[in-house]
Amino acid sequence: MQDTPRARALAKELRAVRNAAGVSMRQVGDVLGWSEAKVSRFETAQRGLTLESAQAFLDALSVTGHKRDRLLKMARELDQPVWWEFGGGVPVQLSELADAESRSTRITSVAGVRIPGLLQTREHSRALLTAFGVEPGGSVEQLVAIRQVRQGILTKPDPVEYEAILDEAVLCRAIGGGKLMARQLDELVRVSSLDNVQIRVVPFSVGEHTGLDGGFHLLEFVSSRPVVHLEQRRCGVFLDDPDDVAPFVQARSTLRQTALGLDESAELISTYARRHEREG
Template sequence: MPKKHGTARIRGLAAELKDLRDKAGLNTRDAARRVGMSPATLNRMELGNRDITPEDMAALLVVYGVVGVERERLLTMAREAGLPGWWETTGNRVPDDLPALINFESKATRMVEVALVRFPGLLQIPDYIREIMTSAAVVGSRMETMVATRLGRQAVLTRPGPLHYLTILDEAALRRPVGGPQVMAQQIRHVIALAARPNIDVRVIPFTRGAHTGLDGSYSTLEFAKACTIVYLEHKGASLFIDDPDDVAPFQDATDTLIEAALSSPDSVDFLAEVAADYDKG
């Protein structure tokens, strides 16, 4: 079966290849020379514009010094690169799909995050992140690595030519006192400050609006200038990228419905300010 260019697997694998080359301290020319391919070919692979065969992957992994379980995981990804979607089980480790997610966020022109129970990672302050990590039994240096990574991802919101970002927050995410009242007040005011940026739109669905289609679960959609939209679902111990247009469409329809259910942008900011004031009262 011919491989389908542009699947989440191919695009994710491309991101991992580039990350591995950077970690190996090699430029595209030197890495390509060592495996006997042209720099242009390797460049197209890293951009997700060319199939990455298991043979090419095996050769590159030798150059990048990747062995053992990680080598087998990447070779499996190369063998399955043409399949739609991408399911990753992460267990109690740093997510394997994180390089792909970071790459998708950096390349996207627009991102929508629907959050039911907590603030999205791109909006979280350090104390909020640490509390979330602690609750998941992530501690010590591993916690600080993950905190730094999450904070680094947030640069897509403030860089030149930033990502256009919409988040739809259920009131439940605002009312759960992660880290206590002081942390929550700081977290909410951080979101209010971000909402003042022209590329960031924050919408709140208050409890008074009753049931809404977002109650089926949190999700993110990432849109690109020259590639298909991807849906990202994250759950405990696993995550899923969806890239088939027929499967993506219901999430896009849900976003339109949720925008209608949510408060307007100005009213959402006022609502956030009221909740922050409630936390100030202790």
């Protein structure tokens, strides 16, 4: 199996299972008849990651039940193309983000400048991407469509738990004009009514707060340790070292206490929506 985002994700989860069991690479290799180097390559998706090898690996660790079923499902789907691998032209960083989002159980987005992509309407995304200098026509429309499809993780049968913490400044700027911004804010209120979605606003009255240090996305998984995704223009980076991720987890905790409650946040968003509608 080639080294792909999904293969690396499965390999990381298999390594996490072994570590949780307290078994070394040498020990599991002895059971399987593999060298320690082969186990290492397997756990980094460099070589030998197949459904059969994943089954043998889980057998060696005596993994059963839901965890085994979930990991084997991931292994079966390694060779099945997914939407972000069709057609080409999708930046590698975007495909890796989409893959990570699809495997997440919980995502927290902290935003101080613009509404997160998973909450944007089609028109809002189009206006932003055009302003960012993405070439008009096909490229903009492709990225808008991708952003819309990514949002499916919020409404699928087993949806991701999604939390957005927005600075009040995000609500102020009339992206695409007042009418369009009003529709976008109405959409935020609608989405916030979903059981798996929470949207909080940090009001101007708070003054300075830790979210002003920059926006980020914190993605959490069933077995793998959480990662942070940072993005700037057309590039993005993942942080997965626990020491690097810890400050972002702390920032989320602090911002939850700083932000308005869910009902107060929805009320403030609606107030801005009506203001943009009047001024549009």
